[in-house]
Structure formats: C-alpha cells, structure tokens
Amino acid sequence: xxxxxxxxxxxxxxxxxxxxxxxxxxxxxxxxxxxxxxxxxxxxxxxxxxxxxxxxxxxxxxxxxxxxxxxxxxxxxxxxxxxxxxxxxxxxxxxxxxxxxxxxxxxxxxxxxxxxxxxxxxxxxxxxxxxxxxxxxxxxxxxxxxxxxxxxxxxxxxxxxxxxxxxxxxxxxxxxxxxxxxxxxxxxxxxxxxxxxxxxxxxxxxxxxxxxxxxxxxxxxxxxxxxxxxxxxxxxxxxxxxxxxxx
Amino acid sequence: xxxxxxxxxxxxxxxxxxxxxxxxxxxxxxxxxxxxxxxxxxxxxxxxxxxxxxxxxxxxxxxxxxxxxxxxxxxxxxxxxxxxxxxxxxxxxxxxxxxxxxxxxxxxxxxxxxxxxxxxxxxxxxxxxxxxxxxxxxxxxxxxxxxxxxxxxxxxxxxxxxxxxxxxxxxxxxxxxxxxxxxxxxxxxxxxxxxxxxxxxxxxxxxxxxxxxxxxxxxxxxxxxxxxxxxxxxxxxxxxxxxxxxxxxxxxxxxxxxxxxxxxxxxxxxxxxxxxxxxxxxxxxxxxxxxxxxxxxxxxxxxxxxxxxxxxxxxxxxxxxxxxxxxxxxxxxxxxxxxxxxxxxxxxxxxxxxxxxxxxxxxxxxxxxxxxxxxxxxxxxxxxxxxxxxxxxxxxxxxxxxxxxxxxxxxxxxxxxxxxxxxxxxxxxxxxxxxxxxxxxxxxxxxxxxxxxxxxxxxxxxxxxxxxxxxxx
Numbered sequence: 001x002x003x004x005x006x007x008x009x010x011x012x013x014x015x016x017x018x019x020x021x022x023x024x025x026x027x028x029x030x031x032x033x034x035x036x037x038x039x040x041x042x043x044x045x046x047x048x049x050x051x052x053x054x055x056x057x058x059x060x061x062x063x064x065x066x067x068x069x070x071x072x073x074x075x076x077x078x079x080x081x082x083x084x085x086x087x088x089x090x091x092x093x094x095x096x097x098x099x100x101x102x103x104x105x106x107x108x109x110x111x112x113x114x115x116x117x118x119x120x121x122x123x124x125x126x127x128x129x130x131x132x133x134x135x136x137x138x139x140x141x142x143x144x145x146x147x148x149x150x151x152x153x154x155x156x157x158x159x160x161x162x163x164x165x166x167x168x169x170x171x172x173x174x175x176x177x178x179x180x181x182x183x184x185x186x187x188x189x190x191x192x193x194x195x196x197x198x199x200x201x202x203x204x205x206x207x208x209x210x211x212x213x214x215x216x217x218x219x220x221x222x223x224x225x226x227x228x229x230x231x232x233x234x235x236x237x238x239x240x241x242x243x244x245x246x247x
Numbered sequence: 248x249x250x251x252x253x254x255x256x257x258x259x260x261x262x263x264x265x266x267x268x269x270x271x272x273x274x275x276x277x278x279x280x281x282x283x284x285x286x287x288x289x290x291x292x293x294x295x296x297x298x299x300x301x302x303x304x305x306x307x308x309x310x311x312x313x314x315x316x317x318x319x320x321x322x323x324x325x326x327x328x329x330x331x332x333x334x335x336x337x338x339x340x341x342x343x344x345x346x347x348x349x350x351x352x353x354x355x356x357x358x359x360x361x362x363x364x365x366x367x368x369x370x371x372x373x374x375x376x377x378x379x380x381x382x383x384x385x386x387x388x389x390x391x392x393x394x395x396x397x398x399x400x401x402x403x404x405x406x407x408x409x410x411x412x413x414x415x416x417x418x419x420x421x422x423x424x425x426x427x428x429x430x431x432x433x434x435x436x437x438x439x440x441x442x443x444x445x446x447x448x449x450x451x452x453x454x455x456x457x458x459x460x461x462x463x464x465x466x467x468x469x470x471x472x473x474x475x476x477x478x479x480x481x482x483x484x485x486x487x488x489x490x491x492x493x494x495x496x497x498x499x500x501x502x503x504x505x506x507x508x509x510x511x512x513x514x515x516x517x518x519x520x521x522x523x524x525x526x527x528x529x530x531x532x533x534x535x536x537x538x539x540x541x542x543x544x545x546x547x548x549x550x551x552x553x554x555x556x557x558x559x560x561x562x563x564x565x566x567x568x569x570x571x572x573x574x575x576x577x578x579x580x581x582x583x584x585x586x587x588x589x590x591x592x593x594x595x596x597x598x599x600x601x602x603x604x605x606x607x608x609x610x611x612x613x614x615x616x617x618x619x620x621x622x623x624x625x626x627x628x629x630x631x632x633x634x635x636x637x638x639x640x641x642x643x644x645x646x647x648x649x650x651x652x653x654x655x656x657x658x659x660x661x662x663x664x665x666x667x668x669x670x671x672x673x674x675x676x677x678x679x680x681x682x683x684x685x686x687x688x689x690x691x692x693x694x695x696x697x698x699x700x701x702x703x704x705x706x707x708x709x710x711x712x713x714x715x716x717x718x719x720x
Contacts, residue, residue, distance in 0.1 A: 020702050067511025086513050131451045134480060140461050145417040145452070147701065152460040154300055155518040158437070158481075160526035164492065165481040207502065214498050218491070226486040236495050239523075241503045241516050 002037045002051065003028075007150065009055050011085040019149040029079050065247050087246050088153050091139035092122035094244055098168075101197050101238070102175035138162055163239045170227070173235035181230055187215055194234075199242050299518070300462050301438050303430040303569075306690025311617055311653035313432065315425065315685065316562045317574040318603065318623045320595075321406065321447045322583030325361075325629035325639050326647040327668040328592050331393045332365035332374045335666045336631055343632065347667050351630055352400040353586075353640045358667055359633035362590050371658030378596035381604035387658040388607055388616075390718050391649040394662025394671035397627050397678050400641040402448050402581055405626035408678050410453040412707050419698075421682060422572040423456040423463040424707040428696045429689065432569030434525055435532035437466035437479070439572045440565055442558045444471035445579030454574065458700040465574065468537075470558050475534040482533050496527055536568050537561060550605040554578075559602040563609050566619050583625055587638035607651060617653040620688055624648030631667045644670035648681065654688045656720045676715055683712035688719070 003021075007013035014034045016026035028034045037051070044050045055061055065084045075082060089097065099105035099119055106119045113126040116133050127136070129144040138159050142148035163169055176194075183193045191211045195203040203211065211233065218229035225232070237243070327333045337360040339347070347358050365374040368383035373391060375383035382389075397405050404414035411418040419427070422439035431438030441454045454465025468478050476483040484492055500520060507516040535541070539560055550556040555577060562573045577583065577599060585591050603623065610616040628646025629639035645664040651657065662674035686693040686707065693712055697704040 022702070024702065065510070065513075067513075069511075086510065086515060088515065137461055137464065143417060143455060143457055145455075146458050148458075153515075154460045154462045155515070155522050156301065156462045157434075157522050157526035157529050158462075160519070160523045161479075161481040161529065164496075164523075164526060165484045165530075170486060204505075206505065210498065210501055214494070217494065221488075221491065224488060225491050232487070232491065232495055233498075236498050236502070239495075239499050240506070241519055242506050244519070245516065247510070 002034065002041050005048065005051055006055065009061060010081070011087040089244055089246060090151060091136055091141050094139065095122045095135070097243065098172045098238060102172035103179050104172060104175050135162065135168070169235060169238065173227070173238060174231050176234040176238065177228070177230040180234065187212055194237055198237055299434070300460055301426065301431045301434060303432045306429060307692045307695060308690050310688060310690025312620045312688045313618045314566055314570065315572045315620045315622065316566060316606070317572065318599070318621065319574055320577045320583050320623065320625040322581035323625040323627045323629055323641055324583045325585070325589060325592060326393065326645065326664070327631050328361045328363055328589060329376045329379060329596070330391050330647040330649060331664060331668050333631060333666065333668040336360040336668070346665060347632055347669060349644055349669050351640050351642055353634060355630050355632035355634050355640050357633060358631055359637070359639070363593070369658060373658065373660050378593045379600050381600045385604050385607045385651070389649050389651045389657055390655045390659045390661060391647060392661045392676055392718070393647050393664055394674045394676050395646045395648055395678070395681065396671045396675055397643045400627060400643040402626060405643060406447070406449045406453055409626045412679060412682055412709060416452050417455060417457045418705070419457040419459045419463065420454045420465060421707060422454060422465050422574060423459050424696060425572050425689070426463045427459050427698065428691055429571060431571045435529045436536055436565065436568055436570055438570065439463065439465040440570055441465040441467045441574045441576070442470045442561060443467065443576035443579060444469060444554050447576050447579060448581045459698060470554060470561065473537055473539060473557060473561070475537045478537045479533050482530055484530070496523060499523060536564055546609065549609065551601040553598055555599050556602040559606045563606055566610065566615055567613065585638055586640060587635050589637055589639050620650060620652040620655065620685065622648065622650050622685070631669050642669065654720055656718055659718060661715070661718050677711070679708045679712035680715055683708050684715045684718070687714040
C-alpha cells in the first residue's frame with residue numbers, strides 16, 4: 001500500500017517493482033523508511049489521507065526537479081531522491097487540465113459514467129474492455145483486461161498527431177483563446193494571463209516576445225486559416241511540455 | 248538484484264549517464280536491453296533508442312526476413328477444398344468409418360467429397376484446388392504446411408491463439424511482439440498495421456499490445472474507406488495550411504527547447520520534442536503510403552479490383568516502406584466460416600486468388616520477396632465430414648496454412664493429415680511451432696524474446712513451440 005502511494009507521488013516507488021517484493025523484484029532504495037511508513041500507516045488506522053499528508057508535507061516531496069551536475073555524477077537516476085522526478089501527467093489529469101484551462105470542464109461530481117466525448121472529469125468516463133477509447137490508449141491508459149501495477153510512459157508521434165490535429169484539442173484551443181481575449185485588451189496582458197493560468201508563472205521576456213511575434217505573423221494570414229491567430233497560439237500553449245510534465 | 252531493463256524503459260527514458268551506470272548488470276532480455284548490452288554499445292544512438300520505442304534494432308542473429316504480411320482467412324477455410332487434396336473422400340463419400348469419427352464442436356454426418364477438383368501445379372507438382380488457379384501458378388514459391396493443429400474448435404480461442412499464442416485473452420499479439428523486439432524500419436508509419444473492412448470476430452483484442460507498451464498495438468485501418476486523409480486518426484489537419492502548422496510547430500519547438508534547457512536536458516522532454524517533428528513528417532508520409540492512385544494502371548490490373556485486392560496492394564506499399572507487420576483480414580466477421588454450402592468457398596477464393604498471386608509477383612519484381620514473409624491461413628480448418636447437407640464444421644485437429652518469401656522453401660508440401668484430411672498425423676505443427684518458426688525466420692530466438700510482467704517472463708510462444716527447420720531454405 002505504502003509503496004503504491006509513494007509511487008503515485010514520486011513517479012517511482014521505494015520498491016521499483018510494485019507487484020513484486022520477492023527475490024526477483026527490486027530491492028527497496030530506503031528499506032527503513034518503507035518499514036517505518038508501513039508501520040505508521042497501520043498505527044494511524046490505515047488512513048490513506050494521513051499517509052498522503054505525511055508524504056506530501058515531507059521535505060523530500062517538496063524538492064524541486066532541478067538538475068545538478070555534481071549529484072548526477074553520483075546518482076544519475078536520483079534513486080536516492082536528491083531531487084524530485086519530473087513526471088508526465090497521466091491521461092486523466094492531462095485531459096482534465098485541458099478542460100479546466102479552456103473553461104469547458106463540467107465539475108459535477110458523482111453520477112453515472114459518461115462517454116469521453118463529454119466534458120466531465122476523465123475519472124467518470126466509461127472504459128471499454130473490448131475497444132479502449134483512442135485517447136486513453138494513446139496516452140498509456142492500460143488495457144482494461146489486464147492489471148497494471150505501473151503505467152508505461154511512452155512518447156510517440158501518434159500522441160503528437162492528436163495534440164496537433166484532433167477535434168478535442170481544437171475545441172479547447174478555441175475556448176482558451178476566447179477566454180484569453182476576454183481577459184484583457186493588450187496582447188501582452190493576455191499572454192501573461194495565459195502563463196498564469198496554464199503554468200502558474202509569469203512569462204519570461206523572451207517568451208513574451210516570441211509570443212507577440214507569432215501572433216503578429218499569424219494575424220497576417222489568418223483569413224486563409226480556419227483558426228484565428230489567438231486560437232493557433234492557444235493550441236501552441238496547450239501542446240507544450242510544460243503543460244504535460246510536472247517539474 | 249537490478250530489475251530488467253524494460254522496467255526502467257517503462258517508467259522514464261534513461262539519460263545516457265544513467266544507462267552507462269547500468270552496463271555492469273545482468274540484462275538478459277532482447278528488446279532494448281539485450282541489444283544494448285550484448286553489443287556492448289552505448290553510443291548516443293542507442294541511448295536515443297531507449298527514448299524511441301519504435302527505433303529499428305537488430306535481431307538475435309542475422310536473418311533475411313525483415314517483415315511479415317499475414318493474409319488472414321478469418322472464419323477458417325477448409326483444407327480439403329483448398330490445399331490438402333483427399334481422394335479418399337470421393338471413395339468413402341457419405342460414409343463414416345471409425346477414422347472419420349473425431350469429435351468436433353458440432354455433430355457432423357458422413358464424409359463429404361470436395362466439390363472442387365485438384366490440379367498438380369508448377370514444377371513441384373503440388374496439388375492445389377481449382378478455386379485457386381493463380382495461387383497454384385505460384386506454388387513453386389510456396390511452402391504448404393498441411394499438418395497444422397490448434398487447441399479448440401471454436402473461433403474466439405482459436406483466433407486468439409493464431410494472433411497471440413494463447414486461447415485466453417489477453418496476451419500481446421504477434422505484431423506487437425515483433426515491434427517490441429525489432430522496432431520498425433520506418434518511424435513515420437505505425438510499425439504494425441491491421442487492415443479489416445470493419446471488425447473481425449473478437450476484434451481489437453487480436454492486435455492488442457496487452458501488457459506491452461501501447462505503441463506496439465496494431466493500428467487498425469478500416470479499409471472499406473482508403474481515403475488517405477482519413478485512414479489514420481488525426482493524420483490530417485483540417486484547420487491550418489501546412490505553412491501555418493509549421494509555424495505553430497516552430498513556436499512549440501522554441502518554447503519546449505527553452506523549457507528543456509532550464510531542466511538540464513531531461514531526456515523525456517527531448518523525446519517529446521523529437522516526437523513532435525516525427526508527427527509532422529508522418530502526416531505526409533502516412534497519407535502518401537495509402538494513396539493507391541500513385542500506382543500504375545498495370546499494377547492496379549495485376550491485383551484486380553475489390554476490397555481484398557486493394558488491401559494487398561496497400562500491404563505491398565507498407566512493406567516497401569518498412570512496416571514491420573501488416574495483417575490483412577479477408578473480411579469483417581468470419582467470412583470463411585461455411586457451415587452450410589461449402590461451395591461458397593469458390594467466390595471467396597475468387598476474391599483473393601488473383602491479389603495473392605499479384606502480391607507475390609509484385610514483391611518479387613521489386614526485389615522485396617526475399618526479405619518478406621507472407622503467411623496465408625485461418626484460425627483452424629474444417630471437417631471432411633459434412634455439416635447439414637453440404638457444409639463443414641470447425642476442425643482444430645488438422646488444417647493447412649502456407650508461407651512464401653525469404654527463408655522458406657518454395658514448392659514444398661510439409662506434413663500431412665490422415666487419409667480423410669481430418670487430423671494432422673505426420674510432422675504435426677502446432678500454432679506455437681508456426682510462431683516459433685516465423686520468429687526464427689526474422690532472426691529471433693523465440694525463447695529469448697521476453698517481457699517481465701506480473702512476476703514472470705512472458706514470451707510469444709509462452710512455454711511452447713519448436714522451430715520447424717525442415718521448411719527453412
């Protein structure tokens with residue numbers, strides 16, 4: 001239990017083979033910590049909330065994923081957790097984030113499962129064992145006929161085709177563009193709003209400039225396109241690694 | 248004990264430094280790990296391969312065959328009406344001697360002779376049913392295996408067995424295993440393509456990646472519509488001109504590069520940057536691959552018209568472009584399943600006979616035949632005894648498949664069924680043996696292509712299978 005929860009928070013468990021604590025599996029990187037957390041978990045009445053809180057309030061959890069040449073020499077994979085692992089959002093969180101920033105997300109809780117073509121949170125989607133939805137399968141949602149202790153994280157062109165060409169992405173881009181254009185009058189202010197909304201930070205001077213340049217060029221031929229300059233720019237922002245990977 | 252490489256591959260791509268740190272461990276599996284370790288090579292090219300799961304890689308040992316085209320006659324064609332002549336059926340027509348009283352799924356009647364004549368073909372003189380005249384002309388390039396057998400006389404388990412080596416779901420399909428082991432030669436197309444005008448019985452499970460990473464799943468193309476702009480999902484951008492999309496991509500690259508540099512060069516981020524570029528190229532290349540209008544009139548006439556003919560032509564184009572496995576289903580559902588009116592086999596044969604011969608000749612004329620393996624067959628065969636008045640029931644005890652292409656002896660009939668064509672008796676070849684042989688032809692030791700899942704190593708042949716050396720050229 002404890003190892004699975006740790007894996008969820010850090011991208012990799014204290015034991016790397018979460019379904020195999022046996023002789024053929026990984027050794028724990030921090031055996032004493034694992035034991036201590038396991039005992040504490042039981043003593044706290046098996047409360048997952050308490051476990052989450054304990055892990056997330058730790059200094060280790062609050063480490064950034066910032067690189068260090070010196071530390072990399074000793075422990076390139078950060079097995080000893082001198083930094084946080086950069087993790088890709090799983091498909092549920094990524095889709096939800098896209099819907100949230102575009103403003104399309106329907107935050108209703110509970111109820112029956114719904115098709116993925118709606119705008120509810122992905123956790124409410126109907127999952128077909130026979131024919132897994134394409135978006136889910138593309139982004140490494142496991143085959144629903146098998147157990148999956150740990151999702152694979154693949155990076156393949158078909159995913160990027162979805163990001164560049166799908167109706168879903170275009171829909172969110174249009175909604176995001178509209179939201180940004182309504183938020184302020186100046187283009188610079190709109191770009192700042194975009195960065196705050198998507199990345200929780202202000203754009204750098206360089207990012208601002210290249211954004212403005214893009215918008216200006218895209219405006220020149222937007223009559224020939226089916227997306228206007230802001231919709232194109234919104235799609236760019238939604239496609240970025242920073243929106244998909246937690247630093 | 249350090250975990251097998253694929254566990255790391257499954258989580259994050261390793262930086263070059265991290266990979267170098269693992270050299271000293273005992274990595275025994277093929278796929279990425281075995282290759283990297285066995286060749287002692289950890290150049291940045293190989294490090295990049297860990298980042299791209301479809302990067303082409305060398306097999307265990309040198310092999311001629313680089314790709315497979317599986318012409319899958321789903322529903323189960325009858326061997327005694329196609330590639331396994333049984334004169335005794337005429338002699339004992341209507342009777343049911345003890346040797347013909349073998350249990351199958353349904354009750355069957357007496358022996359039923361084939362409505363079709365068999366003719367000796369080619370220089371090898373192998374007899375082929377009259378419903379396959381064009382294929383018969385190519386018999387000297389073909390190795391017929393008449394002694395196939397499988398476990399269950401039922402479609403679902405047998406379809407799964409033929410496609411993924413196990414009667415129960417869910418295991419990775421052969422195409423997925425091949426892509427896992429060898430990658431693909433063309434990064435701008437899927438490595439495993441499945442053509443079916445609709446869905447066959449069982450459906451997507453037949454080309455599933457199961458516990459292997461999702462990229463190894465077969466890319467199903469519903470070839471009732473071969474419009475290049477629509478064949479692969481999201482292959483076409485409907486909103487922007489190519490220049491405008493390029494401009495978007497340039498900005499994406501710029502911003503992703505800034506982000507990556509801030510991170511100190513995280514390989515995951517680099518992988519996605521490269522993947523974006525690949526996707527951009529894939530748009531044109533994938534559309535082009537499926538565009539049959541590029542073919543000459545002569546070639547179109549060689550294959551003939553019809554869904555299966557077009558599919559075979561697509562298969563040749565994909566082979567040419569380095570797709571590792573192309574599976575062509577004869578049709579949706581289970582078309583060869585003639586429980587009644589076995590004569591209906593004739594029309595189906597007509598639909599595929601000419602395209603089959605065209606495919607063989609076309610591959611040869613383009614110098615691709617020696618590197619390609621064609622497999623023809625269904626999930627099981629049919630009973631020599633009758634079902635109803637004129638049909639045949641499922642038969643898992645004996646059936647025929649054939650192979651042609653690099654590494655396979657042409658003009659050969661391997662193995663035999665009993666005098667009535669019911670059960671395989673001589674050189675019995677199980678589906679596992681067929682799989683082991685196909686892998687061997689591609690340079691893979693089937694016992695060494697493994698993936699650790701759920702606490703043990705899995706492989707396409709599980710714990711079974713022997714290579715049939717006698718049919719190897």
